[in-house]
Amino acid sequence: MKLNARTVLLTGASGGIGQALAREFAQRGAHLLLSARNVDKLATLGNELRALGIDVSVLSADLSSADGAERLAHAALSGGTPDLVVHCAGSMSFGCLETIPTEEITQLWQTNVIAPSLLTRALLPALRKQGHGRLVFVGSIFGSLAFPMYATYSATKFALRGFAEALRRELDGSGIGVTYVAPRYTRTPMNDGAPARIAQALSMQQDEPAMVARRIADAIERDRRDLFFGFGERIFVKLNAWFPWLVDRGLRAQTRRMRELEPATAGLPQ
Numbered sequence: 001m002k003l004n005a006r007t008v009l010l011t012g013a014s015g016g017i018g019q020a021l022a023r024e025f026a027q028r029g030a031h032l033l034l035s036a037r038n039v040d041k042l043a044t045l046g047n048e049l050r051a052l053g054i055d056v057s058v059l060s061a062d063l064s065s066a067d068g069a070e071r072l073a074h075a076a077l078s079g080g081t082p083d084l085v086v087h088c089a090g091s092m093s094f095g096c097l098e099t100i101p102t103e104e105i106t107q108l109w110q111t112n113v114i115a116p117s118l119l120t121r122a123l124l125p126a127l128r129k130q131g132h133g134r135l136v137f138v139g140s141i142f143g144s145l146a147f148p149m150y151a152t153y154s155a156t157k158f159a160l161r162g163f164a165e166a167l168r169r170e171l172d173g174s175g176i177g178v179t180y181v182a183p184r185y186t187r188t189p190m191n192d193g194a195p196a197r198i199a200q201a202l203s204m205q206q207d208e209p210a211m212v213a214r215r216i217a218d219a220i221e222r223d224r225r226d227l228f229f230g231f232g233e234r235i236f237v238k239l240n241a242w243f244p245w246l247v248d249r250g251l252r253a254q255t256r257r258m259r260e261l262e263p264a265t266a267g268l269p270q
């Protein structure tokens with residue numbers, strides 16, 4: 001689907017990857033419905049893009065509750081049916097599982113899995129009636145390669161990948177395509193603090209949001225079913241599917257190092 005003159009509903013538009021996606025879609029001539037909780041950030045971004053002649057609307061939405069997703073669908077549909085829906089909103093949690101509060105675990109499942117499911121369900125009747133469209137789910141490489149200290153986050157991204165795959169098959173023949181994208185570590189506010197320190201210490205490959213956004217937009221314009229970032233990461237995903245015990249061993253030293261580097265978990269028994 002070429003992005004020019006298409007209407008795009010983008011969640012997570014105030015974040016690092018979301019803002020970069022909004023700019024990339026704008027450059028390609030799309031009309032934008034930008035959504036997140038932080039309306040000040042969205043307003044600033046909206047003004048920047050309107051100055052370039054882009055048609056932009058801002059839709060405030062809190063996806064941490066079930067009715068947030070449904071309200072967003074209602075608001076988006078009041079101006080017509082979008083051609084493209086990009087589910088980019090997400091939150092992350094890092095640390096040994098014993099240190100993660102209950103609310104954080106439930107909030108991650110709500111934002112990363114339940115919200116995109118409910119938003120998609122609410123939009124589908126209009127998309128089916130329209131007879132075309134594309135749903136894009138921003139997952140993670142951790143949605144195929146579960147990572148220690150990111151157990152809940154990994155689990156939500158595994159779930160999102162499964163949801164996208166099932167939906168692609170369910171919507172076959174409807175004119176509505178599904179793309180799952182799996183970025184690796186990207187320099188955004190999501191990684192502020194311990195994850196950034198750890199990525200630095202472990203010499204992880206780090207991507208810039210603008211590059212990630214460009215490749216996601218290319219994948220959309222080529223109607224790709226999925227996009228996984230990083231050659232090494234893709235190999236690891238295959239290796240993990242066939243020989244998970246090898247990956248268990250490979251990650252042992254990294255897990256020890258992460259525990260040493262993260263003060264909140266360093267004192268826990270092995």
Ligand SMILES: NC(=O)c1ccc[n+]([C@@H]2O[C@H](COP(=O)([O-])OP(=O)(O)OC[C@H]3O[C@@H](n4cnc5c(N)ncnc54)[C@H](OP(=O)(O)O)[C@@H]3O)[C@@H](O)[C@H]2O)c1
Pocket residue numbers: 011012013014015016017018035036037038039061062063064087088089090091092111138139140141182183184185186187188189190191
């Ligand atoms: N950065 C990485 O290394 C990386 C790697 C792989 C995948 N990803 C995925 O890429 C996506 C974007 O992440 P990012 O790196 O751009 O992170 P980010 O800068 O922290 O942005 C997260 C976005 O999600 C929105 N969001 C979070 N909770 C929300 C809620 N309850 N309701 C509505 N919106 C909410 C935030 O908006 P408000 O706070 O304004 O609501 C923000 O726009 C996420 O799905 C993430 O899992 C990121």
